[in-house]
Amino acid sequence: MSQNIIKVKELNKVYNEKADNAFYALSDIELSVKAGELIILKGVSGSGKSTLLAIIGALSKPTSGSVEVDGQNIAKLPDLHSSMFRATTIGFIFQSFDLFDELDVHDNVALPLVHTGLSQKEIDKKAAIAMELAHISHKRTQRVKDLSGGEKQRCAIARALVNEPKIILCDEPTANLDRDNALKFIETLKTLKALGKTILVATHDPLFEQLDITDAMVNIENGKIVG
Amino acid sequence: MIFLSNEVVVFLFIEAVLLLLMSIAFVNTLGILRRWDFGSTSSLQYKLEKRAYLVVLIILFTLGFKVLQLPFFSFTIDKLSAIVPGAMCGAGVITANEYGPLLMSLKVVILFLTGVWLILNDEDLRAKEYPYFKAKFWFFTIIFLFVVIESILDVLYLANISILSPVACCSTIYGAVGGSELPFDLDVTRLLVLFYLLYGLAVITALYRYALISLLSNVLFLYVSYYAVVYFFGTYVYELPTHKCPFCMLQKEYFYVGYLIWGTLFLGTFFGTAGAVLKTIMQKEVHFTYRYSVWFNTIFVLLCSLYVVVFYIRNGVFL
Amino acid sequence: MPNNAFVNFLFLLIYRHRVKHSAIFIISTLIVTLFSSVMLLSNALQKEITSTLSAQPDLIVQKIRSGKAVDTPMEWADGFGEIRGVKSALPRVFGRYFYEPNGYYFTIVGIDPFDTQATEALERLLKGLDVKAFLSQDSMIIGSGVKTFLEQYRYLEHYDFRPPHGGRERVAIFDSFPPESNIVSNDMVIMEIDLAKRILGIDEEMSTDIILTVPNELERDNVMVKLILQHYDIRVIQRDEIAKAYKNLFNYKGGLFLLLYIIVLVTFVLILYQRYSMISSTDRREIGILRAVGWSIKDVIKLKVMESLFVALFAFGLGLLIAYIYVFFFDAPLLGALFFGHGNLPGDLQLGRSIDLGMFSMLFLFFIVPFIAAVLVPVWKIAVVDPVEAMK
Numbered sequence: 016m017s018q019n020i021i022k023v024k025e026l027n028k029v030y031n032e033k034a035d036n037a038f039y040a041l042s043d044i045e046l047s048v049k050a051g052e053l054i055i056l057k058g059v060s061g062s063g064k065s066t067l068l069a070i071i072g073a074l075s076k077p078t079s080g081s082v083e084v085d086g087q088n089i090a091k092l093p094d095l096h097s098s099m100f101r102a103t104t105i106g107f108i109f110q111s112f113d114l115f116d117e118l119d120v121h122d123n124v125a126l127p128l129v130h131t132g133l134s135q136k137e138i139d140k141k142a143a144i145a146m147e148l149a150h151i152s153h154k155r156t157q158r159v160k161d162l163s164g165g166e167k168q169r170c171a172i173a174r175a176l177v178n179e180p181k182i183i184l185c186d187e188p189t190a191n192l193d194r195d196n197a198l199k200f201i202e203t204l205k206t207l208k209a210l211g212k213t214i215l216v217a218t219h220d221p222l223f224e225q226l227d228i229t230d231a232m233v234n235i236e237n238g239k240i241v242g
Numbered sequence: 243m244i245f246l247s248n249e250v251v252v253f254l255f256i257e258a259v260l261l262l263l264m265s266i267a268f269v270n271t272l273g274i275l276r277r278w279d280f281g282s283t284s285s286l287q288y289k290l291e292k293r294a295y296l297v298v299l300i301i302l303f304t305l306g307f308k309v310l311q312l313p314f315f316s317f318t319i320d321k322l323s324a325i326v327p328g329a330m331c332g333a334g335v336i337t338a339n340e341y342g343p344l345l346m347s348l349k350v351v352i353l354f355l356t357g358v359w360l361i362l363n364d365e366d367l368r369a370k371e372y373p374y375f376k377a378k379f380w381f382f383t384i385i386f387l388f389v390v391i392e393s394i395l396d397v398l399y400l401a402n403i404s405i406l407s408p409v410a411c412c413s414t415i416y417g418a419v420g421g422s423e424l425p426f427d428l429d430v431t432r433l434l435v436l437f438y439l440l441y442g443l444a445v446i447t448a449l450y451r452y453a454l455i456s457l458l459s460n461v462l463f464l465y466v467s468y469y470a471v472v473y474f475f476g477t478y479v480y481e482l483p484t485h486k487c488p489f490c491m492l493q494k495e496y497f498y499v500g501y502l503i504w505g506t507l508f509l510g511t512f513f514g515t516a517g518a519v520l521k522t523i524m525q526k527e528v529h530f531t532y533r534y535s536v537w538f539n540t541i542f543v544l545l546c547s548l549y550v551v552v553f554y555i556r557n558g559v560f561l
Numbered sequence: 562m563p564n565n566a567f568v569n570f571l572f573l574l575i576y577r578h579r580v581k582h583s584a585i586f587i588i589s590t591l592i593v594t595l596f597s598s599v600m601l602l603s604n605a606l607q608k609e610i611t612s613t614l615s616a617q618p619d620l621i622v623q624k625i626r627s628g629k630a631v632d633t634p635m636e637w638a639d640g641f642g643e644i645r646g647v648k649s650a651l652p653r654v655f656g657r658y659f660y661e662p663n664g665y666y667f668t669i670v671g672i673d674p675f676d677t678q679a680t681e682a683l684e685r686l687l688k689g690l691d692v693k694a695f696l697s698q699d700s701m702i703i704g705s706g707v708k709t710f711l712e713q714y715r716y717l718e719h720y721d722f723r724p725p726h727g728g729r730e731r732v733a734i735f736d737s738f739p740p741e742s743n744i745v746s747n748d749m750v751i752m753e754i755d756l757a758k759r760i761l762g763i764d765e766e767m768s769t770d771i772i773l774t775v776p777n778e779l780e781r782d783n784v785m786v787k788l789i790l791q792h793y794d795i796r797v798i799q800r801d802e803i804a805k806a807y808k809n810l811f812n813y814k815g816g817l818f819l820l821l822y823i824i825v826l827v828t829f830v831l832i833l834y835q836r837y838s839m840i841s842s843t844d845r846r847e848i849g850i851l852r853a854v855g856w857s858i859k860d861v862i863k864l865k866v867m868e869s870l871f872v873a874l875f876a877f878g879l880g881l882l883i884a885y886i887y888v889f890f891f892d893a894p895l896l897g898a899l900f901f902g903h904g905n906l907p908g909d910l911q912l913g914r915s916i917d918l919g920m921f922s923m924l925f926l927f928f929i930v931p932f933i934a935a936v937l938v939p940v941w942k943i944a945v946v947d948p949v950e951a952m953k
Contacts (some may be wrong), residue, residue, distance in 0.1 A: 102855025127854035292945040
């Protein structure tokens with residue numbers, strides 16, 4: 016019943032393609048993910064897992080191959096459409112949170128909706144729901160630069176949820192967190208999975224190895240999927 | 243030296259800035275057109291796609307301000323009429339030498355092409371595989387060519403306005419003294435009948451989206467409207483039967499109503515004709531242009547008629 | 562159409578980055594203030610002069626010898642008066658008098674208090690004059706600028722003129738014009754016609770020129786031909802020509818300034834370009850974040866262009882406001898002096914407060930176009946940064 020929401024075929028990403036020092040960040044990647052699955056992409060830093068996430072999130076373009084996400088071929092979309100795709104389908108959570116330090120939590124969470132044409136009222140409503148989900152509502156008027164690491168991440172999670180995406184991409188989500196907060200994050204993942212989100216986590220944190228909610232573990236080494 | 247007049251200096255300076263920017267866009271366009279291959283996934287192609295954004299940005303900016311430059315140009319020459327001997331309004335100044343009327347028509351043509359380009363660009367960005375990408379950039383190179391000619395004419399025209407030898411005023415040009423010069427041997431009554439008939443035709447063809455007939459009727463409507471405004475409706479704006487001039491109504495004394503009259507006429511006929519032109523370039527129907535055409539043409543006709551009606555109500559007679 | 566949320570976010574960003582924008586904002590405001598002041602001033606002066614000149618005679622006749630205007634016989638006026646279409650022909654006496662203490666010129670105008678005055682302006686100025694008292698001794702009525710200078714040297718009751726033929730002419734100060742009258746009366750000294758002739762060194766039967774009133778505009782060319790038939794050695798000046806000559810003068814002063822000003826503007830634009838081209842890593846990261854959460858290149862360009870446009874518009878508005886107040890409420894100190902080339906006396910004039918649509922759009926285009934032009938390329942450069950790289 017559940018179809019493949021992500022289908023990656025013969026994917027290559029090459030830097031300096033025509034030069035002597037051509038570098039294969041990803042080669043011959045084949046990956047299928049069903050809707051609602053939680054997939055762990057495992058590998059050391061520089062193995063290419065972040066690049067793969069960026070390509071699935073239409074944030075960077077593959078050199079060759081096809082990437083079909085949620086029924087759309089995103090390998091060769093003009094910017095206007097790939098942005099629209101990101102805005103409606105994808106939620107990103109980054110290692111260094113990547114928030115606007117000068118803005119408060121609410122404004123950061125609202126960021127993905129600001130350009131969409133929704134009214135301020137609707138945006139505030141959606142942002143409130145997302146902040147509730149991520150347990151950060153109590154800090155909504157605080158500036159991000161005054162938050163702790165864990166709070167920053169919850170703010171980032173709320174931002175990733177605010178556009179109600181089908182797919183959530185997490186890039187080393189626990190690398191900047193202490194153990195307590197990392198465990199809290201895993202609790203959040205469970206909630207998200209229960210909500211039916213498709214989740215991809217790129218990580219080398221051993222914490223994710225014995226996770227009971229994981230549907231598949233994919234090992235990446237030197238830009239190739241192994242095992 | 244007419245070049246030391248404030249408005250002229252500002253006008254030419256802005257034209258120069260816009261031309262400079264357009265030249266940057268033009269050089270980039272040539273590079274993009276030469277190496278563009280949407281099917282390719284090379285980093286070169288991605289670079290070109292990004293570069294195209296610069297070109298589009300510059301074109302949007304320059305064309306947008308070109309649109310503002312046209313009324314400013316009318317204002318400038320209107321202002322010059324205070325310096326050029328004999329001129330009472332822009333009509334005298336624009337006919338001060340042979341470049342003037344040519345320049346004015348070219349500016350209107352460029353404005354028209356600009357409008358077409360803007361719609362084309364919008365349609366292109368909305369589609370998923372840049373279907374009109376090459377078309378719009380070729381189209382831009384044509385506009386650029388026109389703009390270069392326009393800039394040359396700008397300088398030639400302004401340089402050749404003499405502030406010593408007198409020019410004719412509008413009453414001489416538009417024949418208040420001699421017989422009026424209506425086309426096809428029309429008299430004013432027939433001109434008006436034709437005016438309203440063509441308006442009706444333009445509206446009907448727009449409502450039923452007959453691209454080609456709409457194009458023809460709007461071109462004719464534009465032509466007839468010009469004469470109708472100068473030789474009939476204008477006299478009601480001025481409330482003087484002998485005052486026949488397309489420029490004086492741009493002045494403050496008439497509440498700048500000329501900008502509104504000529505603006506709505508241009509927009510109405512532009513949208514009326516753009517449909518057919520876009521259909522040819524894109525091989526696809528664009529529907530919203532017809533709706534706008536009806537709106538602007540109607541505003542134009544109502545505005546003109548209103549002057550006559552109000553005059554009649556106030557004075558109980560026609561001019 | 563940017564929606565509310567977009568604008569809110571825009572303002573939020575500008576507010577948060579206000580320190581970054583402030584330098585550009587201040588310089589922009591100064592630049593707008595400078596050129597708006599000059600343009601407003603020159604425009605107001607032009608208007609002032611036009612309205613003054615509308616009170617000028619239709620035709621002026623001067624006798625010409627070897628290409629220069631010389632004194633014109635008064636009797637000619639009778640001949641001119643008989644030409645059909647001429648309503649009146651009046652000889653005028655006026656000239657410039659060098660005021661030594663300050664090195665300035667006064668304009669002496671001779672009048673016949675019993676006759677109609679040569680111009681409506683004069684007529685208005687002299688309305689209600691007590692002729693008897695005025696003629697009881699050699700006396701004069703002076704403009705406010707003249708008054709200021711005379712008072713500086715304690716000439717409170719009278720002044721001793723020195724005619725070209727030697728000797729002295731003591732003339733009592735009878736009255737002075739109110740300062741708001743206008744530019745032309747500022748340096749004016751009005752006195753009885755024979756006295757004026759003595760001081761200016763004009764022979765008794767001569768006048769400076771003869772003015773004609775020709776009410777019908779279409780008749781003027783005809784009249785001019787007949788004038789030349791009567792006397793071959795004359796020059797006829799039409800009022801419209803004077804107006805245009807004045808306009809030329811003022812327009813060109815403004816124009817010359819504009820040319821210099823363009824150099825300033827270009828420099829400013831280059832600075833702006835440099836300033837906006839410096840993209841800090843924080844800026845790059847912010848753009849990377851926006852792109853990652855679904856903003857397109859177009860959205861980012863829109864945001865950045867509007868950010869600059871907002872700064873530019875605000876600076877323009879403020880600059881224009883300052884200029885308006887400076888010119889029309891404070892009568893443009895310093896700058897004003899540059900423009901009063903001919904009225905070399907301190908000008909206590911009230912400028913007519915006006916700014917028309919054309920003026921406004923000219924100032925607007927002149928500032929906004931180069932400003933935005935300068936930021937286009939930098940804006941594009943930052944908008945197309947690779948989001949993945951930018952966030953590293």
